[in-house]
Amino acid sequence: MISSASDRLTVLIADDNVSDRMLLSAIVSRQGHDVLTASDGAEAVGLFERRRPQLVLMDAMMPVMDGFEAARQIKTLAGDALVPIIFLTSLTEGEDLARCLDAGGDDFIAKPYNQVVLAAKINAMNRLRVLQETVLHQRDLITRHHKYLLNEQRVAKAVFDQIAHSGCLRSRNIRYLQSPYALFNGDLLLAAWSPSGNMHLLLGDFTGHGLPAAVGAMPLAEVFYGMTAKGYGLPETLREMNAKLKRILPVDMFCCAALLCLNFKQQLVEVWNGGLPDGYLLHGDGRPHTPLISSNVPLGVLSAGSFDDNTQVYPFGPGDRVFLLSDGVVDSTGQDGELFGARRLQNVLVSNRNPALLIEEVQWALARFRGQARDDVSMVEVAFAEPDLLGPPSVIYTDSGDSSPLDWSASFEYRTETLKRFNPLPYLLQLLQEVHGLRMQSSELYIVLSELYSNALEHGVLGLDSALKRDAEGFGLYYQQRAERLDRLEDGFIRIDFQIVPDGEGGRLTVRVQDSGAGFDSDRVLALPPAVTQLSGRGLALVRQLSDRCQWTDDGRTASVEFAWEGLA
Amino acid sequence: MSVTSDRSADGQELTIIIKGRFDFSTHQEFRSAYEPKEKHASRYKVDLKDTHYLDSSALGMLLLLRDHAGGDRADIQLVNCNNDVKKILDISNFSKLFNIVKTA
Amino acid sequence: MSNNPVDFNVLSTLRDVMEAEYPALLKVFISDSTLRVNDMTLLLRDPAFAATSTASLQRLGLMAHSFKGSTGNMGATHLSELCLQLEEQGRGVVTADDARIRSLVSQIRDEFFLVREVFERELELCHASH
Incomplete structure (x- = not known):
């Protein structure tokens, strides 16, 4: 609950001098506030604990416990809340005034009291107090919202994982790196078997962050899995994904993506890249790697009529690998603002000796470059494998077959x-x-x-x-x-x-x-x-x-x- | 970061000049640069001479402008693109959507 | 500075602020201050008091400081000024001087009696008007 600046306050007055205390009480009461009085610091701290006044007027020199110590204890008890303490003082030495501030004092008022100045100071301090209260209230609100958000993300991610993991990302020939919350960075990695035993793989990167970046993932995954399972090839799948995203996403949102069809039987790889950084076809025989350049507009931008579903096809045999990455890799900035860039990435690719360690080596290079981890780095590497060794899972049918047509x-x-x-x-x-x-x-x-x-x-x-x-x-x-x-x-x-x-x-x-x-x-x-x-x-x-x-x-x-x-x- | 705009004498061409980072924080300014109360311009120019960074939300904003300017019929030039900016536009093949002119 | 021990402008402000509590304030001030002045006098009579002892000076300084505040609030301007001088002796702002200290305390006593007379007259006036 936030009190307004014009509210009636409870003000604690701590002064060992009985006539000063009386006078000050009268002034503060006349201004419409409730007054509590204490005649030394210890009494003031005790009263503060019991009654939680919103503002304190504190004499510096008092017996038993002086104002400095009392101020310190009250500030500690108040925690995050601002309880303004105005020191009542006829102190004139700079050093003494500094002591008041050190002890947590927020302002001073000199004796003899001037009513007008005192009222102005109480009001000014109260405005600060209300401001702080508002800030704290909003902070708590944000904390609460953040908790809700994290929970929503957890649920959304769990639902999405059910879909994403229905594919074949766990196949032995796929290695990848993705942040657990990649979905909320707009990064998406899907893989699935087609009926003919080809493997389809998609690495996508939606614009934006958070929920807006994640909403497109679900329909995209649905189209990808649905059409791959039905035996559609890349062009049809791409056209459908583009049309769907174009239909559901706002104009300024789109999905940079690379889509692969790995045909292990015929030893081909078919590639479409729209908006992702260059991927690479890494050859097992030591030939220089082939860049898989983005030659298309990302998904969800073009209308069906102007969408380009042309793919590139390359031989893909034993020892060959395809490496794809999101822009989080090449766009990582070092301490001096320089980009990691394609050149550094290529150096890692060229110097890689153990294929199993490629992704780790890119990670190490990134870590050396910028010294801190970014959470929107996605990488995937898919290697050639003999078809017999992978074996797409057999399809399970739900109907009995009694009504099967036979002539x-x-x-x-x-x-x-x-x-x-x-x-x-x-x-x-x-x-x-x-x-x-x-x-x-x-x-x-x-x-x-x-x-x-x-x-x-x-x-x-x-x-x-x-x-x-x-x-x-x-x-x-x-x-x-x-x-x-x-x-x-x-x-x-x-x-x-x-x-x-x-x-x-x-x-x-x-x-x-x-x-x-x-x-x-x-x-x-x-x-x-x-x-x-x-x-x-x-x-x-x-x-x-x-x-x-x-x-x-x-x-x-x-x-x-x-x-x-x-x-x- | 700042966005300014300038209309040609005949009112037909609107030039939007973006200085500094072109990213999500520019969103409101960029939109208000081309969504005036008066009638639409028929040609647009986005001057990226002093733009040293451009992210994917900037690409999204360019798409919004394109949509505003008539979608596939839009006449939009992205002028004075330096190498870094050009590279980003190239990856997304925005040359298929906009007329991109490099720094002279 | 006027010859009046109490600034009458301050008194009229106090009357306004305190309203019905005004006589009570005067009474409290008179009794509290009488004690303070006595305490100061007693402190100087204490054989343990020495202008060279830090502890003695500190105690005296605090007494003077506190008294300076309340007298200032009550409009006893000259008395408050004497308290300030005594405080400065006690706090080592100036080099402490035994004779000067004793002279100041005796001046404070005398000035306080004048101030008290003014306030007692005020009290009689208050009673008379009721």
Whole structure:
């Protein structure tokens, strides 16, 4: 409760001189205050403890306990609250006045008393007292709010962690550093398996701090996990994340982010960077690292029409790693205001010998540079791993399968404009999931479908030469051409036919994928030795390996594969 | 830190000059520099000659200005960007949203 | 300085401030001050008192200091001034001088009797007006 400056105060008067005490009591009472009197310091301290007056008028020289000691004790008892003490004194020596201040005195009034001056001093002191009371009240309020806020953050973080940790950040090939409260610095790190066994990883950095920076994380994570699980690729996921953030965030808020798709089977990494500092592709064979430069506007800024979902694709094999970081790393400032900067970071990357210690080494370098920790530093390093060693968790289905359809066929034809911007695979996979018997091999099914679809699109419709992908340079060129040709595409189609037939207790699926391209000499390509197919032909080998039967007809324009399953117990 | 603004004689162009740090503390000043009572300008210039620091909330404020000036149709030049400022704008690829002119 | 032992302007202010308590204040001052003056006189008669003893001087200084305050408040200007001189002797502001101290205490006594007479007359006036 805060008293106002005009309130009636309780004033303690301590003076050993009885007539002075009487006179002063009369003056203070006339000013409308309540008066307590004490005739020595000890009595004054006792009265203060019992009655808690708001202001004290204290004679300096008193028997038993003098005013200085009494003032000291009263100030201690008052704690944080301001109880102004005005010394009543005919002392004239500077040294004595200094003693009054040292003891905690706030002002003096000289004898003989002047009523007007005394009233003015009491009022001035009371204003200070009220001010202090207000400050203390606000401090307590802030403390209380802060406690609430911390609790809210704890709850929000717990809820969010449930979502964030549903991914695969704990995989053995991922190492990362994040403050426990990164969410409230706007930093976000997510990883998840796609149905085909690719790993998707997102490092995001929302603008701002605190709750505003955290609110966008939830919808972003939802889109990321939802679309990754359904088998969408980076471009679709990026478009959806951008559209969602654009829709829900205020104009001045956005999310700098880098998104990776790590394809361990085909040994590729696909990268999109919008607004994060350069990430790095670190090569196991000692080649200089490849910077993963931000070439896009951050998520949540552009409208769907102008958003650029183009990704870069790089070979990614044994010994290779991708390193991503938030701007808290390079923007750390040293004591002289200098930035840590990309140069210092690169020095750490170059001198790193033990990959397992890279993040620690960056931390040490930061600590040496600025001597104090910042809590908005996020780093993640993801290494190549043999697919068998990681093994995406199997999907668990909740329905019984009794209503599974077992004798049907369907045909789809995707034409030019659709090919440019639509990925039909998640939808098709979803459809096939209805067939209970296929669920056991949904991952293989997805990989084979993806392969056949991208072969039909890239080599068939777009006529890209897979031989380009023989070296890293050609690799870049290949994906550049892919984007250009797709953009210019005027005529083309891909047809996909499914046929499901029951077979004893089980059944059989036949998939035919036909494209409008020029076809290819399937016998020759399939006969190539594995070494040649290192980067380019991997797809076909996978298809052969994962499906029960496959063949190419129609001069390589049509691929047919079969998946069969046994009866379910 | 200070934000001043200057309108061309024909009222069509508004120049906003930012000195010192361009960060969240500038928010109110920056907004009031382009949200006047009179009619909108048709062209905007943000002069960053004496801006030595720019953070992500400054980028957010530039987006607010862009929105105010017509979104995708906005005509906004960021002029006199020194190297540090340019680097920050580059990382976020703001050249796709604004006309960025480097220090001469 | 006037020849009046008490400043009548101060007295009229006290009358205003104290209202009904005015006679009580006068009585309290007279009795308290009588004790103080006696204490001072007794202190000087004490064979242990010496102008060279710090303890003696300190005690005297405190007495004078306190008396200076109350006499000042009551408008006994000259008396308060004498107290200040005595305080300065006691506190070592000036070099303590036994003869000077004794002379000052005797002046304080004499001046106090004059002041007391004024206040006693005031008291009679108060009674008369009631």
